[in-house]
Amino acid sequence: MFENLSDRLERSFKILKGEGKITEINVAETLKDVRRALLDADVNYKVAKSFTDTVKQKALGMNVLTAVKPSQLMVKIVHDELAELMGGKAAELKIEGRAGAPAIILMSGLQGSGKTTFSGKLAKMLKERNHKKPLLVACDVYRPAAIEQLKVVGETVGVPVYSEPDNKNVVEIANHAIQEAKSKANDVVIIDTAGRLAVDEEMMQEIETLKKAVNPNETLFVVDSMTGQDAVNTAKEFNDRLDFDGVILTKLDGDTRGGAALSIRTVVTKPIKFVGTGEKMEAIDVFYPERMADRILGMGDIVSLVERAQQQFDEEEAKKLEKKIRKNKFDFDDFMGQIQQIKKMGNIKDLAAMIPGVGKQIKDLDIDDNAFKGIEAIINSMTPKERANPDIINPSRRRRIAAGSGTKLDDVNRLMKQFEQTRKMMKMVTGLNSSKMAQMAAAMKMRGGMPKF
Structure with a gap:
């Protein structure tokens, strides 16, 4: 992930090496290369232009200290702006229920984005790190073997799964699951829904109705980062209908150019809350914009x-x-x-x-x-x-x-x-x-x- 972008940015900063000061000419040349690097990484064009304009404005407005080289200063400005572009700071997950009821997390997204697997990862993380007692709910009533898949995931992470194989009414299933959670002292309910296209009006209406019925603490949109800029466009369409609370980026360990991670926060104005970094159930990380900026610029991430x-x-x-x-x-x-x-x-x-x-x-x-x-x-x-x-x-x-x-x-x-x-x-x-x-x-x-x- 981000390897090509990191290489391109490093080459861009070399333009300033040997320069004694920052000027409008050498900054323009550097940022032209930075913009190309971002576009090659599948970053939204408007986002890339706005980003480089902001960096240019800040770079020209700063005096270079004798102890700091122009290239080093540019790296610092780009780092800070990258972190800000991706949200600035980590966004918390609301996992405290209301008035004794369990916290409800509603998962949404396209088919094949990794919702079911990520539901299991999230349940495992909440169980082990937050000492919660989650319940997984099978509300994908369309895809063959979807319920069985969630049961396998639940068994793998040691979390119970609620399902009604003969019921096709997702609102009923979810409400029954919430009652089950109350009776079994489960304090978090994670509802796994069917994948759907934003253009499928009937399916979009179903998840809108489900959201209104269960009034979730968190509505999360799961998106496959491998789809690049299409992921950002899809997120916008879903957000217009669902007004979700946060984004989950899956498959960040794959051969992805990273454009979705850099663009999605600006386009949908919703934070990236978690990232999936592998197939194992442990492969889930809280999304920290500053740490991601460190990794993009080759600075490592020793804290993670x-x-x-x-x-x-x-x-x-x-x-x-x-x-x-x-x-x-x-x-x-x-x-x-x-x-x-x-x-x-x-x-x-x-x-x-x-x-x-x-x-x-x-x-x-x-x-x-x-x-x-x-x-x-x-x-x-x-x-x-x-x-x-x-x-x-x-x-x-x-x-x-x-x-x-x-x-x-x-x-x-x-x-x-x-x-x-x-x-x-x-x-x-x-x-x-x-x-x-x-x-x-x-x-x-x-x-x-x-x-x-």
Whole structure:
């Protein structure tokens, strides 16, 4: 996501390198290139023009300090304006019910935009991060197997699903679900609706009627960011009818140019509240405009990286692990646990790109998310005793492990050597810093030094 835009913007700023001051001529040349970069990223033309006009006005109105180069100043102005373009600050989700009733979230959008999957992601996030007790409601009564799909999603995230397979009246289903939520003490109701086109009057009337009937705390519009500028146009049409509260951008991990993320806030004047960054149920992020601006300009997003780590690393488990490390008792069971936690944090390349300066270095590298499979195969081929006592794994055991895992003896030897080096390093790091992030950093170090299969 945004890789091409980031490259183009970086090239644009190079126009100012070597310049002693900002002038109308060099600013105009730079912003002409910036405008082209935004248009290539599928940003709305009016939005791109307004954006560059604002940047130009601010750039020419500022005095360049001797300690700040013109190109650096331009990056700062573009960064701030990008953040403002995308909403300025994160928008909160209203999840507190009215007068003892559960909070109601109504999902809307086109078919195939990812509403059902995102409903599950949102339910999981509210359950784990906000300690809510959500209920998913199946109000897509048209698409074959839609109810079953939501049930599978609900089972995956551990959230109950309310459905009435023989009822086609979505208002009745939703109202019955709300009563069910009250009786079962569910404090958030997430209503998954059928995908519809803005030109389908009957379907649009149905969701308008549903919204009036349930009076939701939040009406969210889910849009596939892969559709680019069409996503913005569709959002405007839906907003004119539904007056929704916020936008959800899905598939931001795909080969998207990012224009929807940059344009949609201006066109519909509604905030982007969440983004979907992968297929896993953990792949949901609150949308922070400033952090997104950081990533677009290649500055990384270390805050989001830390937050993802904190969500996955249990404090009690971290303390137990620290004690084992101090006693040099870190074993392959612990190692496997660390791998599973890192995998839950998301796409490896996406995580690495959050580290300032790293994204640019790895953009052309093919980092396979299945790279853990060879390591897991080797560890799973060990006996429980071997995993708990790595020191007993002698040459004959290594040959057996290699044969059992379908890898080479050299792969097993390399992993054993690196595991021992990592164990020593972790003990040293823990002695310096006993925080949870020490374990995360050490685990990430392991990932970087793993053998390739």
